[in-house]
Amino acid sequence: MNKKTIRCRSCGRQVSASARHCPRCGTVLKMPASGIFVLIFLAFIIIGFAIVIIFKL
Numbered sequence: 001m002n003k004k005t006i007r008c009r010s011c012g013r014q015v016s017a018s019a020r021h022c023p024r025c026g027t028v029l030k031m032p033a034s035g036i037f038v039l040i041f042l043a044f045i046i047i048g049f050a051i052v053i054i055f056k057l
């Protein structure tokens, strides 16, 4: 088993590399790349709807 750990940048605790939040202080340790792409995709959809609504009024 590969048990990689990373250090929490907020409290310094060693946390499992697969953990998204520090179990002690709750700091978000990393944003998955796929999550960023989903956010960008949603932003484009929202902007697209906004443009359609504005130009139809």
Ligand SMILES: [Zn+2]
Pocket (backbone or CB within 6 Å): 008, 009, 010, 011, 012, 013, 022, 023, 024, 025, 026, 027
């Ligand atoms: Zn922490």
